[in-house]
Amino acid sequence: MPVEIRQAQPRDATGIARIANSMIRETLFTFTTQERRPEEIALRLREDPRPFLVAELDGRLLGFATYGDFRTGPGYRHTQEHSIQLLPDAQGHGLGRALMAKLEDAARAREVHVLVAGISSANPKAVGFHSAIGFTQTGLMPQVGRKWDQWLDLILMQKRL
Numbered sequence: 376m377p378v379e380i381r382q383a384q385p386r387d388a389t390g391i392a393r394i395a396n397s398m399i400r401e402t403l404f405t406f407t408t409q410e411r412r413p414e415e416i417a418l419r420l421r422e423d424p425r426p427f428l429v430a431e432l433d434g435r436l437l438g439f440a441t442y443g444d445f446r447t448g449p450g451y452r453h454t455q456e457h458s459i460q461l462l463p464d465a466q467g468h469g470l471g472r473a474l475m476a477k478l479e480d481a482a483r484a485r486e487v488h489v490l491v492a493g494i495s496s497a498n499p500k501a502v503g504f505h506s507a508i509g510f511t512q513t514g515l516m517p518q519v520g521r522k523w524d525q526w527l528d529l530i531l532m533q534k535r536l
Contacts, residue, residue, distance in 0.1 A: 378432045378470060378473070383441075387429050388420065391413075392416055395460060397462075403498070403525065406521070407522075425443065426442070427439065428440045430470050430474055438462060438465050438470060440457065440474040441457065442457040455482060456493060479536055482536055488536060490536060494529070495530075496529070497527055513532060514531035
């Protein structure tokens, strides 16, 4: 059975939290240390009309991609910051590319002009991935993140849709 990429539903909130929380607990790829609660994710899925895509195989969520506000204010409404997270065993098989292609299509349909990626310097594979799908590095913010007693740089990349 092929991987299905679809809009997330509130019933997916536990699986989404599992993926996000493993990244929070086990990596420096995100600067946050506060785990996500399934109830909060389910609420977002019910109330926020923006795309939130999941990749599923045989009932198992393998990853997700979504976007949210880059900054507040109406002047930034056409610029969104995305997030993509895959389980480690789902990486390297083209699933990230497929999720991002569908997310970009959905963003274009909602008149998003630019997608931004904020990437931890501890995640060079993410920089390579984004470069391969057409993102360019537009900024580097040294030591703006801190996790596990380490200062981390934030790499900003963007893609005009």
